[in-house]
Amino acid sequence: QAPKPYGPTPSARQKEWYDREIIAFFHFGINTFEDYVNEGDGKASTAIFNPTSLDCNQWAQTMKLAGISTGILVAKHADGFCNWPSAYTDYSVKNTPWRNGKGDLVKEFTNAFNATGLKSALYLGPHDRHEHLSPLYSIPKYQSYYANQLKELLTNYGPIWETWWDGAGADELTTPVYTEWEKIVRSLQPNCVIFGTKNSYRFADVRWVGNESGLAGDPCWSTIDSISIKDESAHIKELNEGQVNGNAYIPAETDVSIRPSWFYHPEEDKDVKTPQQLWDIYCNSVGHNSVLLLNFPPDRRGLIHPIDSANVVQLRHIIDETFANNLLAGASIKAKNGRGGIYKTSNLIDKDPNSYYATKDESSTDEIIFKMKSTNTFDCLMIQEVIELGHRITEWTVEYADDGKSWKSIPGASNKQSIGHKWIVRFPSITAKYIRLRITKGNASAALHTFGIFKQSSKLKKQQGKYIT
Ligand code: OTN
Structure with a gap:
């Protein structure tokens, strides 16, 4: 008999989101054409927006090579400039020299991503400094302005897999306003994941991780009291770590840029995060029960800079090489509290995403010993729970021995x-023949998809026996 779920569990949308592991973010707009601007004041002339060789196929091909399945394009940032020819404002691509005012970046982006077999998603910033309605965001005029733009984006561009309600500058937007906007998202794009913050807390499928540095907490629970999302500034730690018995399942999305800034600045070409730094970020986000939202700022040509492309493709090689070879494959495995039947210990190392190991209903603890065929050297471990069954394990330890x-x-x-x-x-590297996984506390019987030990990719640079970044 299958284990019963414990506590809050993910929706189908959240499960699909977790399986993406890494999402690409694209900050591109009128800021790109100003000198060192990351949040424009909404006054820049549309005449400056003129990418010379914009090609979203280059973005999509880069993401394909990097094994990134989903991209979120900033359709409108806080400056209010629209990357599509919205019928509701003149402050958009239609009044720029780019493609003689006939261009539509959202169309080019979604076409390129769909054609490459990738998922498209859109950021429509709730904070808009061009419309100048602040501090009156909650007036019906702004509410319907944003609602109309949301309808344009969610109607005219095919499936949209995520929308982003950035909390920056959005404090005046009230929950009743988001309530109306949420109805639009849910009716037009039922599978669309909502990144919710502050007053959109009720509608959040996923939460902010509490920093923009690529660091999910340790621990990082998918559960949290949703009020912690609303009162963000007082609950940065809770956003980062989640809350073990939180009332809602709202996992953390870790947003960070591959460069110091969100938008492109040529002076930052020397500061692109290296493959080693990206590997650290991957381990501290995806490897901390989060999803990584990694930003690529296309340059003034409208292309991803070659350093950014090269580094993210290297990251993919590092990930794939590291996890290709579970050194526990072929090990003999003994568990104390196994459930039996189809929930066998070999499921832990079989690479099948549908099979899993489970303990008996009455056992929330366990001790699982792996005896490898020979001694191995390793410096990394990876473990996965069955998320559909909720957070079950709450304390665990891994040990090694030469003699068992x-x-x-x-x-x-x-x-x-x-x-x-x-x-x-x-x-640091360990050489051993035996590994022991001890589950020492839990809310319910344990249910694990995967457990493995690995040797990190040879593509990572080492100095004095330590990996350098
Ligand atoms: O100045 N800021 O607005 C800022 C500086 C550093 C880190 C975050 C922020 S704003 C913050 O952005 C998040 C996304 O990265 C979420 O949207 C939060 O709700 C928002 O407050």
């Missing part, structure tokens, strides 16, 4: 708390 008796702790892998979709721990 004298257990030593793996640095950084003792008294861990959350697992969820994926948890990764890295440590």
